[in-house]
Amino acid sequence: MRFDWSHLGTLLAIIHLLGLIAACHAILNTRTSQGAIAWAVSLATMPYLTLVPYLFLGRSKFAGYADARRLRNETLRSRAHAPDWDKLVSAGEWPADELGVRVIRTFARLGGMPLVPGNAVRTLVNGEATFSAIFDAIERAQHYVIVQFFIVRADALGDMLKDVLLDCRKRGVRVFFLYDSIGSFDLPASYVHELQDGGVEVHPFSTKRHFVNRFQLNFRNHRKIVVVDGQHAFVGGHNVGIEYLGANARLSPWRDTHIELRGPAVANVQFAFTEDWYWATQQLPGCEPPTVVPRDGDDMYCLVLPTGPADRQETCSLFFVEAINAAKKRVWITTPYLVPDEAVFSALRLAALRGVDVRIMIPSRHDHYVVFEASMLYAFDAVRAGIRIFRYKPGFLHQKVVLIDDVAAAIGSANLDNRSFRLNFEIMVLTVHRGFAAEVEAMLLRDFEQTFEIDRSEYRDAPAWRKITMHLARLFAPIL
Template sequence: MQFDWSQLGPLLAIIHLLGIAAACHAILNTRTSQGAIAWAVSLATMPYLTLIPYLFLGRSKFAGYADARRLRNATLRSRARAPEWDELLSTGEWPVEELGARVIQTMAQLGGMPIVPGNSVRTLVNGEATFSAIFEAIEQAHHYVVVQFFIVHADTLGEMLKDTLIQCVARGVRAFFLYDSIGCFDLPASYVNALRAGGVVVHPFSTRRHFVNRFQLNFRNHRKIVVVDGERAFVGGHNVGVEYLGAKPPLSPWRDTHIEVRGPAVANIQFAFTEDWYWVTQELPDCEPPPVAPCDDNMFCLVMPTGPADRQETCSLIFVEAINAARQRLWITTPYLVLDEAVFSALRLAVLRGVDVRIMIPGRRDHYVVFEASTLYAFDAIRAGIRIFRYQPGFLHQKVLLIDDVAAVVGSANLDNRSFRLNFEIMVLTVHRGFAAEVETMLLRDFEQAVEIDRTEYRDARAWRKMTMHLARLFAPIL
């Protein structure tokens, strides 16, 4: 059958019209001016190459989820005594002297949750400690378990998690399992079916409930949450796979950090899970957290769930506020360093006011484009006076921030645009000198195994490598 070339002109005209329409959509809806310009120019001039990528990657707002979130937040605020915030501040019952009333209030408003006292938090360094604690807690569950991960592999560790949850259900414990549909793209149906056959309630987190989100690869649920009986919660950087146990060269040994939280803050962590579950199922999970007695450690914890459904760029603003709060020291570890202008400006200002700003990044790469872009951002940071370290033994995946001697943030958010604007994340701010000292000790061990880099590494790089870095940085809005 011979192609009718007379149809080519109308087809090209239609593609260009669609490109112009998509460019207008990008201008109206893309959050940053840089992203809007990049999409608009490419869609208007090269629609043949960019229309399909824009369909999958172009949106920066997660339609529909925000309404569900606001609906459910009212319940949490009434339960968590948020209206008493100003009164408690004025009576000095909150850690206003440690971090500052303004910082705490701003972060609480950004995260949509109150800071609560009476908690106990401990670090879980690397995969063996993390999953040993998680499996132990699940095996001791009496009422319910909720589990949420971005990535779950059907390998040895994944099978252990599946068997542990099925055994829970067998002894009368309710189990709820939520996984990201894109992060777990290679999770076999047999794995999910086995969980369901064992009585575990399983759902994928997907964007497809609203048509405008149907084709999106963005808006991934990057949170890692485990809650047991409303008494213990686990949050951090680990997913479920043997690589997180350091059993997958060449990235091993894998360096990551989780935390175990006990106390009233567990209910707020579980609420973040409830938001996601409600989006997927339009039902609340049958696992209302019970009242929890305060712990003797009496740590103040602020749970901060963030995501593209937020009215503001919550994750980026939280990092900015945390950086601005530092007076003597700001130590950050992140696997990916793709800074937006607001966060980079805050880091530069911290250096200018005399803060010891250090950022630790991996010495090995797991994603080539992100690694090259991160390398260029690292050299920009060095020129601004920020000290950059590369972790040497294996791949560094932990997401930790230490503020002076008083506060630490641990969670799932990376220092990149994907966490700032495109992923659902969760972080926990702990205001407690004892816990800050524990995090300091942990990070000092990491810095001892890291190498500080300087400007010569970039200056001595070959021309093709410099070009690769600059090309990679062009993709920063979706990295």
């Protein structure tokens, strides 16, 4: 049987046509010019290699979520008893004096939530402290428990979480469990079914409700949220897996940070979850946070910033830009991945030029090879610009912390990379309080004692093949 070469020609023509159509789509829809050029050129010239990746990774806007949220926002907020943004003060005198009215107003508008006083925030350093506090709060729950993680594994830690949630249901406590469908891709169906059989309301956060998002690996829900009875909220970098307790020998000891939040700002954290739950289920969870009276005494002002690809602006990137611009004396950032966009990198360079102590702490070990190689090149460029880069030696550094002067600190789930800036749903909590800033400073100083500062030699002395690898890895920066 002879092969008809005309069929091959037709197939190639169709592939090239699809590549040109996809290239036009990339030009029209990709947020950054660098990303648009990269996709358009590769799709037009190498459609055989890039069409399938573009199908899974090409979109930069989460269709459906934003429209659903806008169309139903008033109903959602009224039924969920969300805070009345217009009536709450977004800039009290003290934080306005410390950070400036402009900065407070910008953060409040970015997050769509006000800066509220009367909170208590404490740092939870590493996995044992974090999950001990979370399990303790869940065990004392009386009304409802909200759990949301990017990664949930059916290992020893995952089983502990499952058991404590099932015990809650036996006591009559309502439990809502949301996990990301891609981040938790290997979570067994048996794990979910056991929770459901025990009365826990479990749902994956998935992009598949709209066909245009059906094949996307982007738009992951990277938030880590636990809320108990509207009184306690936990936010930070930990997911549910034994590696977060240091059980992965290659990355151990795992360095991460969570916070426990109490006070009026807990309702704002819960509202961020409510929007995600509503997308996943088309229903409200039906658990209303109680009215929390602000704590007396030395107020902690907290601002919850939920960010994501459904926002009209690039909220996460703008948050980092404004935080860096707000610094007068120092801005210290810890992140597992250093792949900043041009706006954030420019803000870092300008801060260094005006004499701000700019420090970034990153890992010396990698969990994602391509991201690590790209981070090395960005670290070299940062050092050349006067930014101090430190590598954490003991184990893998996964915490996401921003310290601004002696005044404020933000802790949450957002990394210093394009995926957090534009492709993931994230959450950060900014606390304006000198005492808390001092606590975060002490924590970071202990970490800095276990780092080494890099210089230009890290790149200069690298072999040629390694330099090529770094530059190739950075080509993928828009999706890292």
